[in-house]
Amino acid sequence: MTVAKLVFWIAFGIGLQLVLLAGWAFWRHWLRYQELQQRLERLDPGRVEPVPAVPPLVVASGNVGWSGWRSLRVARKHLEDHAGSICSFELLPVDGGVLPAFLPGQFLTLHLSVPDAATGEKRVVSRCYSLSDRPGLRHYRISVKRVPGGVASNHLHDHVQVGDVLSVLAPAGRFVLEPGLTPVVLIAGGIGITPLVSMILTQLAQEPQREVWFFYGVRDASERAFHGQLRELSHNHPGFRYLACHSQSAADTQAREDFDHAGRVDITLLRMRLALRPYHFFLCGPTAMIDTLRPALAGWGVLPEQIHTENFGPSMGSKEPSPEVRKVATPPKRAKQMVTFRISGKKMLWDTNVVTLLEFAEQQGIDAPFGCRSGACGACQTGVTQGEVEYLENPDFTPDPGTCLLCVTRPRTDLTLTL
Ligand SMILES: Cc1cc2nc3c(=O)[nH]c(=O)nc-3n(C[C@H](O)[C@H](O)[C@H](O)COP(=O)(O)OP(=O)(O)OC[C@H]3O[C@@H](n4cnc5c(N)ncnc54)[C@H](O)[C@@H]3O)c2cc1C
Structure with missing residues (x-):
């Protein structure tokens, strides 16, 4: 073979390989393009995708552990x-006993004696x-966000120190993640991260193979909590995906902060990131976030029983009653009841625009106690x-005879309360 022929065949071989x-x-690109094209079609608003059958999640409820107030030391x-x-x-029992297990997502109720800023009188x-x-x-941990003007949160931040003793009710609440392998999507806005971080830590310690997504919405990096720990967990556990979403990301971009999405957690982001799987969604954050995402998820075909929400109350915007409560609370067609607040000396006709006795009392300027x-x-x-x-819904807490829970009741007849 001549040199020219050899060069030709070598060039031909290389060309063929190329x-x-x-x-x-x-x-490969064509296949990827087809996949994206299909996704885009699915994103067509108004189109509801068929969702695979969802295994039910059993939701636990009620207090576990002890009854009444227990002293826990910081x-x-x-x-x-x-x-x-x-x-x-971090809280440990003063009695030296063991703290009972709780379900991730549950909360503690604290009884705090807070001096009034003006009078110094304790309340x-x-x-x-x-x-x-x-x-x-060994310990329980709570994480408290300082709320401007907030009585309890500022007291905890500024005055409660290591060694102080707090009166605490046992863990309670129905916003919980049950063990299992059903894939879940957790979505937090701001301080709404606390129950979800408990769910993540529990899940990864017990069944790390479960598919868990966590979308964490904050304004910017300065607001983020548990970020380093969550990043590390997502690197070490392939089933756990963590996305930090910054709605005001300009400064973070300049500072090269570590985040995954510039913008709020919205339905477009969820649809881009999530495969079509029978996820259960757990949402905890401001009322506006929940009120936007719940219908958007429903519009995507997620069933109501797959959407679990928790709202922290006035510090996150007014606590909206669940749709079921709203339904029950439609004004009844009968004479209005007279509500007497004995201690405050106030007597008013029930306002049918109000949902609960607690809201009614607050509306009258009565300092009614509340927690959850x-x-x-x-x-x-x-x-x-x-x-x-x-009762507008079945409470987890069983009230003593001769009492009621203001936050989930309204008057059936004329009523006199010891308030
Ligand atoms: C189940 C549950 C779990 C929670 N978990 C956490 C948690 O992990 N971390 C956390 O930081 N917080 C959590 N919270 C919120 C927490 O209980 C307090 O509401 C929060 O700390 C604010 O309390 P505060 O006494 O500081 O503020 P408050 O003195 O109660 O005031 C809070 C804010 O709401 C306004 N406000 C007060 N009353 C009303 C009203 N009736 N209507 C409208 N606005 C009002 C105030 O002006 C103030 O801006 C949780 C709440 C619930 C119900």
Whole structure:
């Protein structure tokens, strides 16, 4: 063979390989393009996709552990975010006993004696705080965000120190992640991260193979809590995906902050990221976030029983009653009941635009006690000396005879309350 022929065949061989390689690359891109095209079609608004059958999640409820108030000592206190607005408290029992296991997502109710800024007089308030660590540890942990003007959160940040003792009700609440392998999507806005971080830590410790997505919406990096830990967990557990979403990301981009999405957690992001799978969604965040995402998920074909939500109350915007409660609470076609607040000396006709007795009392300027605003903690338990109430939903907390839970009741007849 001549040198020229040899060069020709070598060049021909290389050329052939290049053509095959290009063909293969083109074929792969074509397949990817087809997949994206199909996704785009699915994103067509108004189109509801068929959703595979969803295994039901059993939701537990009720208090576990102990009855009444138990003394827990603050064993450790530390900040969780750059802004210094979220502070964690680790609590150990004063009696030296064991802290019972809880379901991830449950909360504690704290009884705090807070001095009034003006008079110095002490006033007792009850507030709920989600457990932010996993069960099975020696301590319980809560993480509290400072709320401007907030009575309890500022007191905890500024005055409650290591060694102080808090009165605490046992873990309660129905916003819980049951063990299992059903894939789940957790979505937090701001401080709504606390119950979800407990779910993540529990899940990864118990069944790390479960598919868990976590979308964490904050304004910017300074507001983020638990970020380093969550990043590390997502690197070490292939089943766990973590996306930090910054709605005001300009400064973070300049500072080369580590985040995954510039913008809010919205339905477009969820649809782009999630495959069509029978996910259960757990949402905890501001009312606006939940009110936007719930119908958007429903529009995507997610069934109501697959959407679990928790709202922290006034500090996150007014606590909206569940759609079921709204339905029950349609104004009845009968004479209005007279509600008498014995201690405050106030007497008013029931306002049918109000959903609960708690809201009614607040509307009249009565300093009514409250905690969870959902019938779980018992903080709003109030004596009924005359008349009857009706419950808008079954409470987790069983009220004593002769009392009612203001946050989930309305008057059935004329009523006299010891408030
Ligand atoms: C189940 C559950 C779990 C929670 N978990 C956490 C948690 O993990 N971490 C956390 O930081 N918080 C959590 N919260 C919220 C927490 O219980 C408190 O509501 C929060 O700390 C604010 O309390 P505060 O006493 O500081 O504020 P408050 O003094 O109660 O005031 C809060 C804000 O709401 C306004 N406000 C007060 N009352 C009303 C009203 N009736 N209507 C409208 N606005 C009002 C105030 O002006 C203020 O801006 C949870 C709440 C619930 C129900």
